[in-house]
Amino acid sequence: MIEFKTTAGALTLALGLGLGLAALPQTATAQDSVTLSMATPWSGGHWLEIGANSYAEIVEQVTDGRIKIEVYPAGSLGSALKVTETVQNGIADMGHAWGGYDWSVDRTSALFGGWPGGPNPEEYMMWLYNGDGLTLWKEWREDVFDVVAIPCGVTETEIFMHSHKIVRTPEDLQGLKLRTSSAWAEIAPKLGASTVVLPGSEVFSALERKVVDAIEWGGPGGNLEAGFDKIAPYIMMPGLHSPAAVHDCIVNKNVWEKIPEKDQALLELAGELAMLKTYLGYAKMDLAAYDQLKESSSAEMIIVDDSLVQAVKTASAEWAAEQSADNEWFKKVYEDQAAFLASLSGLSEFRFAPGGR
Template identity: 45%
Template sequence: MLIKPKLNKLVAFAAVASLISGIQTAQADDPEHTFKMATGWSGGPLMNIGAKAFAENVEEISDGRIKVQVFTGGALGNALKVSETVKNGVAEMGHTWMGYDWGKNPATVVFAGYAGSPDSERMLHWLYEGGGVELQREFREEEFGVISFPLFIRTAEVFLHSNKPVQNLEDLQGLKMRTAGAWLEMAEELGASPVTTAGGDVFPMLERGAIDATEWGTPWENIAPGFHKVAKYVIIPGVHQPVAPFELVINKDAWAKLSDEDKKAVETAAKLTTLESWLRIGQEDAKALAFFEEQGNEIIELDPEVQYKARDIANAWADEQAQENEWFARVLEHQREFTRLWTGADTYRDVKTRE
């Protein structure tokens, strides 16, 4: 004779089974590591296809074992001192531009990009195929006590969004411009009056007339902060910044807690995000100048004399730094040796066409 359990027992069994299953699912979904990420950005592409994209990529690649909570600039510390915030353990990770630390060690700008840098394609090859990533990791750990990988990369920036037309060396004399990194010194040599400030302060300063002009990012990146709304002139090309690799910094204690598999997930996510950012920016930059013209901006191309002068100043500055700084000399020569390998690359890569 078949004995059927009472309905209430079946319901009870089902409830217990569901509870156990729910606990197991929750445990599977709980990340093994939850890291706070400090950034220098209030929003825009640096946040959306940089820091936040990395957080999504690393969570997916690690199968949910690593979760990164991204904070806007200033939320966890000074937006210009993200590496310090991370080293001190206020945040386990950070997204920054290494050039902000140039005052502590000017060798940071060789990794971060400056007026003497190669273009973005060559920089990417140097980083990932020429040994730059390994050199960057060694430098940051030895000199700053943090783990470092490239994360996000810019193509050439806009030279200036300006309230005044700028085309030649005379136009730069006394120009109050916001910038950062080693270009502060170089811009002075060109005759400008540069200042630096965190990204979130740039728009109001430009709007109030506290500065005449600002550099920030590439044509597309500069749409989001709205500089074109308060500055009529868009000055190109960005001779001060032919490329700008950004950086993932990681607290050493947090890094040590990761398994080898998860360390690899972090490296892979950072590289993927960097390559994806380069592709996206390149595509969107192609549309941006037309956008500025539609908004009533005037596009001005710098005279060749300004471009040549900026490059000459940058190379002389780099040579001077290399004489006084062992790390600078090492990284500069490493990068220059790589670029010499690419000498003449345009002759076998670029096919001339009629437009």
């Protein structure tokens, strides 16, 4: 939990940022320093290293060391799948969270945690910072979970499937036993698949032992590290089920209220910087891994047919309409997100997509 130590670094930082003395709280010249504990659902890998750890490093930098964050791997501070609950209960001061793990509480989490009809990485960032996404996210987190949300990372587009069976068309989904999570676990059955939700620790063995026909997990970088291409002969792309997701660094309300307003603003700033760092970091990792998969993996890479793309689009819209019918938060966020995505259509007319030249 919180540890306070006295320091005199606040004045130097504020002047260096050009804030001036008027911007400082009354106690800033002898401000307390804080060590915050951060729970995560990640036992290792890029979401821990590039994600949670990067946010902690940025916070320490922008606060001149006044705020330090001790990052705990999955399970060492509360349950790996219940980071939000761990923060709510004060077991951890804050958490590095993914909305998909709050799925059982509110389906609105999928709109931030990645879903088949959702934004890609760039679109998520534009919706958050050029649209109403950030405001809606904060209001939703506070209203439903009573925590403070700071978006702090945008994830990669995932690989659609590592599979023992070829999946190219809607017909290929019929009877497929698929390990997945969040919205896709309810949308894929509309197309004939049978879905199974398993924790991350069981995904590899389930695919290896053919408990499931196929799995989805992450992007090329994370999946290459996991070795899925070595145990299943087919890799399906692109990631229709999750074009991207956003992680948030959630803070216990009581802890947040003890942090001076100026430092609260710096924690928010660190979130924006971490968004950029994760966007660039995951893209670099995924591109290198994708090249390696093409060059050295024995798995066959398959681009799904447009008929499957359209079928997923239709099923996702149907699912979203069902959720909107009896969930006011879902309806509010979904309609705003959909309208913003529609407003971006001109981008494809006057600029090249990354890698498209």
